[in-house]
Amino acid sequence: MNKQTLPLFEIFIRSKRGLDHRHVGSLHAEDAVQALEYARDVYLRRSEGVSIWVVRSSDITASQESDVASFYDPMDDKPYRHATHYKLPKEVDNM
Amino acid sequence: MTEKTAQMDPRLAAFENKITNDQRIEPKDWMPDAFRKNVLRQMSQHAHSEVIGMQPEGNWITRAPTLYRKVVLLAKIQDEGGHGLYLYSAAETLGSTREEMVQALHDGKAKYASIFNYPSLTWADIGMIGWLVDGAAIVNQVSLQRTSYGPYSRAMIRICKEESFHQRQGYEATMVLARGSAEQKAMAQDALDRWWWPSLMMFGPHDSESAHSGQSMKWKLKRESNDVLRQRFVDQTVPQAEFIGLKIPDPDLKWNEERGAYDFGAIDWDEFMQVISGNGPCNRQRLQHHVRAQQEGQWVRDAMHAYELKRQARDVA
Numbered sequence: 490m491n492k493q494t495l496p497l498f499e500i501f502i503r504s505k506r507g508l509d510h511r512h513v514g515s516l517h518a519e520d521a522v523q524a525l526e527y528a529r530d531v532y533l534r535r536s537e538g539v540s541i542w543v544v545r546s547s548d549i550t551a552s553q554e555s556d557v558a559s560f561y562d563p564m565d566d567k568p569y570r571h572a573t574h575y576k577l578p579k580e581v582d583n584m
Numbered sequence: 585m586t587e588k589t590a591q592m593d594p595r596l597a598a599f600e601n602k603i604t605n606d607q608r609i610e611p612k613d614w615m616p617d618a619f620r621k622n623v624l625r626q627m628s629q630h631a632h633s634e635v636i637g638m639q640p641e642g643n644w645i646t647r648a649p650t651l652y653r654k655v656v657l658l659a660k661i662q663d664e665g666g667h668g669l670y671l672y673s674a675a676e677t678l679g680s681t682r683e684e685m686v687q688a689l690h691d692g693k694a695k696y697a698s699i700f701n702y703p704s705l706t707w708a709d710i711g712m713i714g715w716l717v718d719g720a721a722i723v724n725q726v727s728l729q730r731t732s733y734g735p736y737s738r739a740m741i742r743i744c745k746e747e748s749f750h751q752r753q754g755y756e757a758t759m760v761l762a763r764g765s766a767e768q769k770a771m772a773q774d775a776l777d778r779w780w781w782p783s784l785m786m787f788g789p790h791d792s793e794s795a796h797s798g799q800s801m802k803w804k805l806k807r808e809s810n811d812v813l814r815q816r817f818v819d820q821t822v823p824q825a826e827f828i829g830l831k832i833p834d835p836d837l838k839w840n841e842e843r844g845a846y847d848f849g850a851i852d853w854d855e856f857m858q859v860i861s862g863n864g865p866c867n868r869q870r871l872q873h874h875v876r877a878q879q880e881g882q883w884v885r886d887a888m889h890a891y892e893l894k895r896q897a898r899d900v901a
Binding site: 503506507508509540567569570571572574575576577578580581584 | 602607608609610612652655656659663719734737738748749751752753755756759823824827828
């Protein structure tokens with residue numbers, strides 16, 4: 490018996506045309522085609538979507554939350570990137 | 585199914601059905617070649633506009649009047665670069681590469697918004713670009729959030745969300761000038777005089793004259809016509825100008841009670857045609873600068889590639 494663990498795939502579903510694919514979960518499969526079929530059986534039993542993407546989990550490179558300080562922190566002192574930062578008189582505020 | 589669709593290529597029938605039912609077309613869907621070409625033209629033109637549009641603003645980074653205005657301007661220009669990226673990526677879902685699109689721009693085969701061929705002569709122009717040029721772009725882009733090509737629509741939604749600060753900072757900077765010294769107010773008025781008409785031209789030719797409009801409207805790539813969008817922009821902008829005591833440079837501008845909208849004067853379409861066909865004040869400069877930036881950045885891309893090859897070799901060893 491083959492005891493090798495099947496590779497893990499991340500599953501993304503487009504719930505409706507026009508919307509982004511969204512991550513819904515993961516599953517094990519031999520290959521991408523099989524992952525697609527499993528995803529259909531697991532995540533689309535109630536017509537939850539119109540399109541599925543499967544990606545090998547090992548192909549995903551992720552940022553680490555522990556690095557957040559050096560990675561994102563400088564954004565916090567840039568309030569001028571937000572529309573609400575610019576105070577306009579109420580007559581013209583609807584912009 | 586109607587008789588007409590029964591005789592059609594079933595793939596075309598399915599495509600038209602999606603359009604009729606306000607469904608988005610997604611990259612892996614079958615689509616007519618003419619549709620693919622049309623979206624690609626529109627998206628690449630839009631992407632080029634975002635990137636070329638960085639130049640007139642970039643002109644003032646080192647000369648912004650305060651450090652605060654400088655960081656705001658930098659943040660805005662950085663956004664525009666990002667918007668170009670969103671749009672190029674959306675266009676790449678149709679099988680064209682970034683390199684091909686940039687090459688088409690350099691060869692003069694792809695266009696960008698003609699307004700960026702005007703120079704930014706004074707600091708007041710920076711306020712005007714945010715208030716008027718981004719204001720006009722937002723009117724157009726809000727409408728395009730409902731465009732029928734999915735990736736384009738999603739890029740528009742993202743861009744509109746980020747863009748709202750651009751217009752507000754522009755108006756606020758203009759307001760400060762308009763309420764400043766006589767010289768500052770005159771500078772703001774001068775900038776408005778120069779940017780007003782090109783801003784109206786941004787919406788493109790009148791509906792009756794527009795080359796691509798009819799088909800784009802049928803495909804719902806465009807959701808509202810050039811003239812409808814232009815009118816919306818005029819109606820929202822005139823009161824904003826009045827509020828800060830600036831005068832729109834149009835003697836024919838008048839509120840039309842019956843229409844509930846402003847009537848405005850004739851647009852100089854000869855000027856528009858001149859600028860769009862390469863004879864505006866800065867066309868050559870804009871393109872040359874883009875080509876030069878591309879060439880001067882080559883060593884960075886080469887270095888990154890060399891590093892990647894080295895890293896791969898190390899991982900193997």
